[in-house]
Amino acid sequence: MSQPTTPTPSDKPATIKIQVDGREVEADPKQPLIRACHDSGVDVPMYCYHPGLTPVGSCRICQVEVAAAPGQPSRVVAACRTPVSPGMVVQTDTPKAHETRRECLEFLLKNHPLDCPICDKAGECDLQDYSFNEGQGKGRSSEPRRKLEKRKSLGDVIVLDEERCILCSRCVRFFQDVTHKPQLTVSGLGSRSTISTFGDKPLTGNYQGNLADICPVGALTLKPFRFQARVWNLSKSLSTCAECSRGCSITVEALRGKEVKRFRPRFNAQVNQYWMCDTGRFAYAPVTQPLAPAGSALGGRLAGAAVRGYGGLELVEVEPALAEAADILAAHPKPLVLLSPFATQEEARAALELCATLGVAARFVSPAPSALKDDLLNTGDPCPNRRGLTELGLAPVEPAQARVELAQARAALLIGERIQELLEPAELAKLPAELRLVVFDVCAHDLPALDVAVGAPTHVEKSGQWLNIDGHVGVLNVAVPPPAGVGPLERTLRELRAALAPSAATR
Amino acid sequence: MVIVQRKELTFAERLYLPEIFRGLSITFSKFFEKPITRQYPEEPLPTDEVTRGQPRLVVKDDGNIACVSCGMCEIACPAYAITIDGGETDRQIEREPKRFEIDMLRCILCGFCEEACPKDAIFMSNELELADTTRRGLVYDLEKLKRPKSALQPRIDYVYRINKRWRSKQP
Numbered sequence: 001m002s003q004p005t006t007p008t009p010s011d012k013p014a015t016i017k018i019q020v021d022g023r024e025v026e027a028d029p030k031q032p033l034i035r036a037c038h039d040s041g042v043d044v045p046m047y048c049y050h051p052g053l054t055p056v057g058s059c060r061i062c063q064v065e066v067a068a069a070p071g072q073p074s075r076v077v078a079a080c081r082t083p084v085s086p087g088m089v090v091q092t093d094t095p096k097a098h099e100t101r102r103e104c105l106e107f108l109l110k111n112h113p114l115d116c117p118i119c120d121k122a123g124e125c126d127l128q129d130y131s132f133n134e135g136q137g138k139g140r141s142s143e144p145r146r147k148l149e150k151r152k153s154l155g156d157v158i159v160l161d162e163e164r165c166i167l168c169s170r171c172v173r174f175f176q177d178v179t180h181k182p183q184l185t186v187s188g189l190g191s192r193s194t195i196s197t198f199g200d201k202p203l204t205g206n207y208q209g210n211l212a213d214i215c216p217v218g219a220l221t222l223k224p225f226r227f228q229a230r231v232w233n234l235s236k237s238l239s240t241c242a243e244c245s246r247g248c249s250i251t252v253e254a255l256r257g258k259e260v261k262r263f264r265p266r267f268n269a270q271v272n273q274y275w276m277c278d279t280g281r282f283a284y285a286p287v288t289q290p291l292a293p294a295g296s297a298l299g300g301r302l303a304g305a306a307v308r309g310y311g312g313l314e315l316v317e318v319e320p321a322l323a324e325a326a327d328i329l330a331a332h333p334k335p336l337v338l339l340s341p342f343a344t345q346e347e348a349r350a351a352l353e354l355c356a357t358l359g360v361a362a363r364f365v366s367p368a369p370s371a372l373k374d375d376l377l378n379t380g381d382p383c384p385n386r387r388g389l390t391e392l393g394l395a396p397v398e399p400a401q402a403r404v405e406l407a408q409a410r411a412a413l414l415i416g417e418r419i420q421e422l423l424e425p426a427e428l429a430k431l432p433a434e435l436r437l438v439v440f441d442v443c444a445h446d447l448p449a450l451d452v453a454v455g456a457p458t459h460v461e462k463s464g465q466w467l468n469i470d471g472h473v474g475v476l477n478v479a480v481p482p483p484a485g486v487g488p489l490e491r492t493l494r495e496l497r498a499a500l501a502p503s504a505a506t507r
Numbered sequence: 508m509v510i511v512q513r514k515e516l517t518f519a520e521r522l523y524l525p526e527i528f529r530g531l532s533i534t535f536s537k538f539f540e541k542p543i544t545r546q547y548p549e550e551p552l553p554t555d556e557v558t559r560g561q562p563r564l565v566v567k568d569d570g571n572i573a574c575v576s577c578g579m580c581e582i583a584c585p586a587y588a589i590t591i592d593g594g595e596t597d598r599q600i601e602r603e604p605k606r607f608e609i610d611m612l613r614c615i616l617c618g619f620c621e622e623a624c625p626k627d628a629i630f631m632s633n634e635l636e637l638a639d640t641t642r643r644g645l646v647y648d649l650e651k652l653k654r655p656k657s658a659l660q661p662r663i664d665y666v667y668r669i670n671k672r673w674r675s676k677q678p
Contacts, residue, residue, distance in 0.1 A: 117577030118602045151601065227593040227602045232576035264601050 018088040019070070020260030027084040034079035036060050042092050045101065045130040047216040048168035049080035052274040053177050057081035059108070059168050061130065063100045065091040074232045076100050098134060106133040111146045111191060112217070113163045121218030123231040127166065132301075146191050154184075155202035157278060158211050158220050162194045165219035171211045178275060179207050179376065188454060195219070206374060208213060209281040213264060214274075224282055225262055229255045238266065240466055241280040242459045244372070245381040247468030248272035248280060252460050252479035260284045260460055260480060271472050277378045286418065287458045289443065291483055302444045302455035304485035313444060318454060318485065322492070325438040325452040326499035329358060332411035332436060337466060338402055338423075339364040340416025340441075341383030343489070344464025346475060348385075348392050350493040351415050364389045365422045366396030366425075379469055382422075384459075388467035399423050403431075413438040416489065417458055420445050440492055456489045457482040532678040554633035556665035559618050562609060563632040565663075572653065573628035576604035580620030580629055588613035588626045589620065609652060611637055611645045622664065630666065 018033075020040050027036035032055050037044045047059035057078040065289065066082065067074035067089040071250040074089070075094060091097065109131065116122045148162035149199055167186060171196065175183045183203055187196045197203060203211075212222045234253040238376025241248040249268035256263045263284060265276035290300045296305035297313040305321030306313040329335050337355050339348060341364050348362075355362040366383055383389075383396075390396070397405075406412050406428075412435060414420065420428060425445040431437070435449040444453035461482040466474040520526055545552070554560070562580075565573040576593035594605035620629045631655045632654060656663070 117575050117579065118600060122577070150599075227576075227595050228590075230581075232582060233578065310674075 016084060016086045018084050018086070018090060020090045021092055026142075028193070029084055031084070032080050033064070033066070033077075033082040033084050033088075033090065036084050037064070037079060037090065037092060044079050044092055044239055045126070045134065046080060047126055047166060048170060050170050050173075050214055050274075053170060053173040053214075055080040056169060056173065059166065060104045061101055061182060063097060063104065063107070065094045065097045101130075101134045102136060105131055106140070108166050109135065109139065110141055111163070112166065113145060114214070115164075119161075119164065119218035120221045120226060120231075121164075121215070126216040148194060150340070153202070153223075154197060154220075155204065155208060157208040157223055158203060159223055159226060160195060161219050164217050165195055167193055167195070168183065168216055169195075170214045170216065171220055174207075174210060174214055179205055181205065199343060206277045206279060206372065206378060207275060207376065209278045210265070210275050221263075229261050234261060235479070237460075237477045239263075239460060239476050239479060240384070240468075241276060243277075243280040243283045243284075243382065244377075244379045244383045245383055245386045245469040246271065246377050246379050247384055247466055247472065247474035248276045248377060249474065250276060250280070252477075254460075254480045258480055260287050267471075271468060271470070271474075272377055275377060277372075277374075277376070278371055279378060286442075287460045287480075292443065292492070297444045297453060298446050301442055301482035301483055302453055302486075305452070305454040306444055306467075307453075308451045311455065313446075318487065318492070319495075321452050321454055322496050322499050325496055328411055328436045328438060328451060329413060329496075330500060334358075334360055335411040335413055336360075336405055336409040336454035337362045337413045338397065338415070338419065339389065340414075340419035340422065341366060341389065342384055342417040342419075342459060343385060343389065343415065344462065344466060345385070345388050345392065345494065346417065346464045347489045350390055350392065350490040350497075352392060352394075354493050354497045357497050361395070363395045363397045363402075365399055365402055365419060367399055367422050384468070384474070385466040387469055387471055388465070391467065399427075403427055406431055406435065406437075409435060412438070413439065414439045415493070416440065418444050419455055420447075452490055455483070455486040456492070457486055461486070462488055552635070554635070556633075556661035558633045558635070559616055559631045560633045561611065561614065561616065561631070561637065562620050562629050562652070563634065563659060564607065564616075564649070564652045565628050565630060565656050565659055566653050567656055568570075571598065571600075572603060572649070573626055573627070574604050574607060574654075575600055575602045575626055576607070577625065579623040579625060583619040583623035585617060585619060586613045586615050588615075599634045604649060607649045607652060609647045611647055612642060622670075627663065630662045632659060632662065 016029050017024055018027050020037055020042050025040035031265040034044050034049055039165060045061045047061050049055050049062055057080050060078055062079040063076050064079045065074045066077050069087045070089050150161050150163060152160040154160050169186055172184045175181060183197055184195055188194050188195050209219045209222060233256055235257040236251045236253050239252045241249050241250045249266040249271055251264045251266050252260060253262040263281050265272055265274060267274050268474055289304055292300035297315055304315055305318045306315050307321050337360055339362055351362050370382055372378050402423060420441050428447050431449040433448040435451040436451050438452045439450060440454045440456045442456055442458050459476055460479040462476060463478055465491050466478045468474055567573050576591045578591055580587045581591050588610045590608045591604050592606040593602050595601060596603045618631050621631050
């Protein structure tokens, strides 16, 4: 999106001073009042307001008491549609403000079904939270709740529950303001209003998943995540999306700390704002691969290491496998070393040290850009750490060229997550069996040339850094533990270097 | 150190046999009283709706499980005995448990799950016996936990009666 900018004093927007709950705070005159309240640490509830979208003031839950100046008469206004003015006195915690919010909530809850036990949003639902804070315990309405469609499919990604919808129109504005291709609208009148697509066509585009994030209630839910987990059982870790060189900041959410269930965008003003694309959002198949069946190195994650014996790949401990790899690399001068573009800076540095010991130059596999490129977030470049690896002095190499060089090499070392997928296992299987191939990857493929395979963690199982296309640091954290027997790739590389040159490896 | 002062025995006590017979007379008199012990496995303890036995899941009269896998009992369980994984159904109620496990070795029979359940789906039954030869066999799954609603009805009525302040109407 935007180029990185370092704020300088002159860049800073001119601020004005207003009073919020008795404290003098600075406010940006271009932003609505609710932003000034949130920035000063005052919690004003919101449903229709979203900091990334145009405010419309349709839900009225953000009402606060405002006076033009101290001593002036005050009135209750919607904070998301009120501009700030100098000397304004804002009170969010008065009986009058609470009363208007309570009345507003009563209207919103009039038709909202009581299916929190079933709803996927329960636990991260704004309506639940504010009802608990501001609402009343009992409903006064004796009318039945409206009956609408509970399971309306809006394309491949999103399911709409019309009963739960509170018509905040965040989803409508998302397509207007963010993707600039309007696809949703509020149709119908009064209590029969519903969210619908134009002509009831399914939603299109690569950004539909964001609707489930911005929906303040459980009306829009993700099909792949539907009923998969209760959100309070998800452990959340800060991470970076791996699917393109944009490197969107994400949260990896794992059920009971073990099984990755969801990737969600995390606010990063300089990279992805509040959004992420569906390609990255649903890219958890590579990190939820099952383990290889017991006693086998193939057909799943490689936990530990495998070396080629007389009967094919045999599972061994990591240490003898690294000794075997060191023998192969020492016996064949100038082996070919290729890195995965998923390698972190830390892994790349360890690989460069190893290459210095071997006396060769390391390069990284750089597949051609995909057709997923768009003008919003996705760069189409499937190398999340292209910039970082380039800055460390690694040259890119096309997969086709890499395979040609592999076919001519006598020994080769492939390092990092998904490197075999990027080089295409079917093509790698055609490599001559004389090639001595050492692979550090998350799984081992059935390649005739493969001599040593050592398991590596996926990007949700390791900590490290990537540099995105604009040079922003994307942080990776351990979200789920790697399978038993899989250590950090840096350590594997250092151990290999120590096995190759015991005197050179001081660490 | 404590020096125990033994009681000086009287002449009658030192005769020995009268005291033996006095003791035996108590023993033999018990033969003719009603026994207060119970031949447990053959004669089980009577239970009623107040008995807080093992938790069981309600199967409604239409044959569907009442549980919607909301996870309230899982989070209320102080012993972390309950594990639930939900899934989608085609019924009006869109969610049902695909996996519902209670580790009966962890369960402390506190009844918090019964109290937490918003759907009247889990109740403390009058089943008390718990034995198996493996630990895995005592992790009860859905099939072992399901009970028809009629079997749990006395307990359901009792829970409504004692909690009538907030549990107003039965579905």
